[in-house]
Amino acid sequence: MKLSADLIAFQARIGHEFSRPDLLVRALTHGSISSPTRSDNQRLEFLGDRVLGLVMATALLDEDKTATEGQLAPRFNALVRKEACADVARQIDLGAVLKLGRSEMKSGGRRKQALLGDAMEAVIAAVYKDAGFEAARDVILRLWGDRIHKVEADARDAKTALQEWAQARRQTPPSYVEIARSGPDHAPVFTIAARLQDGTEEQATAGSKRQAEQMAAKTLLDRLEQNQ
The missing domain is CATH 1.10.1520.10 (Ribonuclease III domain)
Known part of the structure; x- marks a missing residue:
């Protein structure tokens, strides 16, 4: 061949x-x-x-x-x-x-x-x-x-790590908010915000909600750890 x-x-x-x-x-x-x-x-x-x-x-x-x-x-x-x-x-x-x-x-x-x-x-x-x-x-x-x-x-499971970060500082657990959804029904793309009690947030876009949540949580956690 x-x-x-x-x-x-x-x-x-x-x-x-x-x-x-x-x-x-x-x-x-x-x-x-x-x-x-x-x-x-x-x-x-x-x-x-x-x-x-x-x-x-x-x-x-x-x-x-x-x-x-x-x-x-x-x-x-x-x-x-x-x-x-x-x-x-x-x-x-x-x-x-x-x-x-x-x-x-x-x-x-x-x-x-x-x-x-x-x-x-x-x-x-x-x-x-x-x-x-x-x-x-x-x-x-x-x-x-x-x-x-x-x-x-x-x-590291970013969502778990971010929740532990918030709990250690006596904050409520982070929330995950769908900011946007695009693409056809059979291949949607989600933009999710990982948001802390004080309003601090980071967004990520991926082909599944789970992946977008993990990516947003990791980005937010990286930002928080760099600012410590």
Whole structure:
């Protein structure tokens, strides 16, 4: 199989040239365009999630040789959760090469967090099946980069941390207010404000209320901690 120019460029972005190009094509094929002769990426996604988990668990143990299981678990979750996979996918412009059905393309599928995260895991599995664990590990560690070293901050649940900050100062718990909602019903975008009792607030925009709340809480918490 000969790859198109955009997939050749994508190989360069992830740093792996496939000896079996069909694996890459399958990893980028969403179920909305699959057929009896064209497999989608769901099985690869299942495998890639496990490969990513093993690589990250090992990397975290190497990064901090004294951390307890209780300290490692939230760091691990921060690195392998769908949001993290989707963030890496955006970094390498994976959405541009996703193979989607017409309905998914019309609904903004190339920007959807779930689709990007799933496809990122499928690409990891494709590398693993193409060249083995070491190749997959190298790709993962290169693409995740400094996220592994900075994961302590990302591992905190921002809403919980902000609530604890407020309670420690005898304030009522922070509130989360929907400021705006845009986009079509099938792909809404929310702007949420995290607001303290004294009116201090920060806003964030994301494709889900939960993510926007977490982002707003983290931004507000960072601001409060810098001003201490």
